[in-house]
Amino acid sequence: MKLTPQDPRLTAYHLGELDAEEARQVQAAIEADPALQSAIEDLNSTTQKIRSSLEFPDRSLSPKRVQELLNQAQARSLKTSAPRAITHRLAIAACLAAIVAVLVYFWKTSSSDAEGTPTTTMIPVEKKVPAVLMPAPSPLDPNHADGRHSESIVTLPDGRNLPELRTRLPWLAAEASVIQLPISAGRASLPWIQQAVRLERRWPHAAEVRLEEILNTFALQFPAVVAMARIEKPAWHPDQRPVAATQRAAMLSAEMIACPWRPSSVLLFTKLTASPNAACEVALAYHPNTTGIQHIYLLGYDLPMAQNAMTLPTHVPAGGGVVLALEIQRTTPDPNLGQLVWSANGEQAPSITLQYLLDKEPSKDARFAAVVCAFSIWLRQPTHEAIDADLVLAMAREVSELNMPPERADYLLLVQQTIVGTLPAR
Amino acid sequence: MPEKSATYLTVTGHRASTAESSRTRWLEMAIQQHQSALIAYAMTIVNDFTTAQDVVQDTFLRLCGQPQNRVENHLRAWLFKVCRNRALDHLRREKDTDTLQHTQWKKIAGHGLQPDESAQHNERLAAMMNILRSLPENQREVIILKFQQGLSYREISEITGLKSGNIGFLIHSGLKHLRDLLPADQS
DSSP states (O other), X not given: OOOOTTOXXXXXXXXXXXOHHHHXXXXXXXXXXXXXXXXXXXXXHHHXXXXXXXXXXXXXXXXXXXXXXXXXXXXXXXXXXXXXXXXXXXXXXXXXXXXXXXXXXHHHHHHHHXXXXXXXXXXXXXXXXXXXXXEOOOTTSGGGTTOOOOEEEEEOBXXXXXXXXXXXXXXXXXXXXXXXXXXXXXXXHHHHXXXXXXXSXXXXXXXXXXXXXXXXXXXXXXXXXXXXEEEEOOOOSTTOOOOOOEEEEEEEEEEEEEOTTOTTEEEEEEEEEEOSSOOEEEEEEEEEOTTTEEEEEEOSOOEETTOSOOOOOOEEOTTOEXXXXXXXXXXXXXXEEEEEEEEETTEEOOOEEEEOOTXXXXXXXXXXXXXXXXXXXXXXXXXXXXXXXXXXXXXHHHHOOTTOOHHHHHHHHHHHHXXXXXXXXX | XXXXXXXXXXXXXXXXXXXXXXXXXXXXXXXXXXXXXXXXXXXXXXXXXXXXXXXXHHHXXXXXXXXXXXXXXXXXXXXXXXXXXXXXXXXXXXXXXXXHHHHHHHTOSSSSOOTTSOHHHHHHXXXXXXXXXXXXXXXXXXXXXXXXXXXXXXXXHHHHOOOHHHHHHHHHHHHHHHHHHSOTTOO
């Protein structure tokens, strides 16, 4: 490229306005020509003078003006959403009526079957809390052990009535060569925490905090490493001849990032997703590299006090799946963390080799998932040896950005409200 | 999804649904992030702090009426464009007998700076504004947007309606002109 010191492309290059290819060519021309180098120095000096002269002090709107703006926004929002709110309320009322009718029908049927002895246990319910749409309980509930989620409108019961949970112990890598992983999680925990902090102004009870359920509330992607399980397409021909084609049954992806609360550890996030068209049976296991790893923590999935082990479901509904978080405590900097081995519908799927690369930039989703994990662990264990409020706040601030999805921004706000809000002393 | 029907208190104490709360939060973040830059920019046009605040408040008020998904991808440029139009409207109302080109920049040299500003900063800004007055108004405007606000050619194009190539040329020739006018010891 031939350039003169008067060429406007030189200014555009200096201001970072050229595309990569053009910038590379201009850079090469500058390196070869002392006159251009001098022109760039001139530009640098001039733009610095202009910038420093035009610098402005930090100015804000007065709090009164900001409040006026927010009030206006609120008024406009209520005005536009009123018809929708009425429709929603009518729909909720209709659903509640239908549910009550079904419950009454089943209660009457079961009463007559049991010769007049009612078998239904009523869960005590706080009457003042708002009705919210909630998924069914987590797969720890034996009635939903297949991982299917039904949705019904319920009021949030008092969290103190939830069964006590005990923190899951880590596996010792030297003793656990195969770790079976869950493939399903509920979604129920986050509304409990929102209710506790925002409506009831109290700290969430430990039993209300289920890390895996909160993590699975968000749409997270970890595309760093991906493996796909394919199965044979069902025969469509009348004589059932094989179609010699396959379809995707499920997808497994993983990402590893440095653990923010324990420098020697690596956080492994995995995401399992079934095909949107068909359910499948999945078995997922982690085979750790036993030489360089000390402990493996499956984050969340705490067990009820009375339960010693959890029966793992294998059924993943169409479009269903799970996000898991594991903390892997290393003893050496060996990047090989082992393998994720899995099968779909009994067919072995391509395994994922876990190579942790220190210099790889973590994705936004992985960093957000780490905040979710840290906050949930801290809520469950306020005296955790490595996670405190300052760390959680710092992590939340780090992932915060202007254009993040509203549900994530809302979660970060919840973190802030919990830690620096007006909750009573813990 | 549970969030759609959940209600709770926002940071400002309003009871709101998640969607409303999320919108209010978005607005709060927009105000927090852009108010200072917008006030500084409005000051370069209206040259009065209170008027600049009025203009910026009006700008954010207009943001309240916009669907979030329509503006969030180019929020900064949208805000500057509205702020510029509101500021010029204000000048038009104030001096409706003057031509726009005359009023647009005539008050730009540092009269209305606040008393709490450091004298040195005032002096430097006033001197720069005086120098900028020697440039044609469109050139002055792109230089302020580029070097005070750090906007890209694309964003400046969206705000001013000028083509990117034209903006590049205006900045290039403006810099050449300013280099000769700026005092050597100013850095």
